[in-house]
Amino acid sequence: MSTSADITATDYDTATDYDVVIVGGGPGGLAAAVALGRSLRSVLLVDAGQQRNLPSDAAHNVLGREGIAPAALLADGRREAAGYGVAFADTRAVDARRDGGGFVVDLEHGSSVRARRLVLATGLTDELPAIDGVRDGWGHSVLHCPYCHGYEVRGQRIGVIASVAPQAVHQSLLFSRLSPQTTLFTDGVDVDDAQRAELAVMGVTIVDGRVLRLQMDGIQVRSVVLTDRTHDVDAVVVGPRMVARGDLYERLGGELADHPMGRFVPSGPGGATPIEGVWAVGNAVDLAAMVASSAGSGVAVGAAVNADLLADDVRDRLAEPDRAPRNTVPSRPVEYPHGNH
16 A cells, blocks of 8 residues: 655755645645646645544545545655645644745744745544544444445444434434434434434434443444443444644634534635635535545635735736746656556
């Protein structure tokens, strides 16, 4: 399997004023990097390797790459971005501040880099419910999204825990399409008569009572343990609170916005945030974004940032007609994982 280590992280230059620094190397950040690299922008991608889907066995709903391991998908994306001249720093960005018309980003090991624009592709953190066993099976047999991994548990015994699954009745109905053995564990949550009727007509079993823990066999859930009984299951659905990794955004003066499922970085068309010169992409702005939609928004953000930089370039040349164009980045041929296109 390819890994991110296939692309070295020592090719960036602290003396370079990059057009763009992208913080976060998931699908959104990498797609933005590719779009900007193809426009011959100088780009540094800073990545600490903390993508939320790395524990998963496979990424789904990725057209043409269905079922690919998340680490392999990221490695392929890094290879493509590097082919367009993108530089990498495999470390954590610990601070960011405005400096003149651009930004300075401080890296964990002590160095700093400068950029005209900043893209936050920092993703989010899943705050898991405090039920024993949830963390052990997270991303494997403990799930949250019927579209991301529901097909893989089709026909199996699926349990939805209402107290920690936002819109648990809706989730139960969605999973009932995938398995006739779907059970909603109310765990103290009130499920009214109308909701019970909807669940019953779709064949969802309702179990009242308090959930104590999940009985696990390594990463595989075996049962949901209640105060007075145990129910065997093959998969469990919970709902984490999803909070954007917004430290850098807040250090720049921004405020995260509240959402029923967590907190996110507010943005407008093209991913522009309320902070001038700062864009955001992927799960940082859309808590429900999947791999493909994050990548798609990354392309849009890359195009928007390039257009914004171009407006600056034009203004500079109009003010100083004899001024030399800003440096462009020589690219090298990209070796696509599945051959050249």
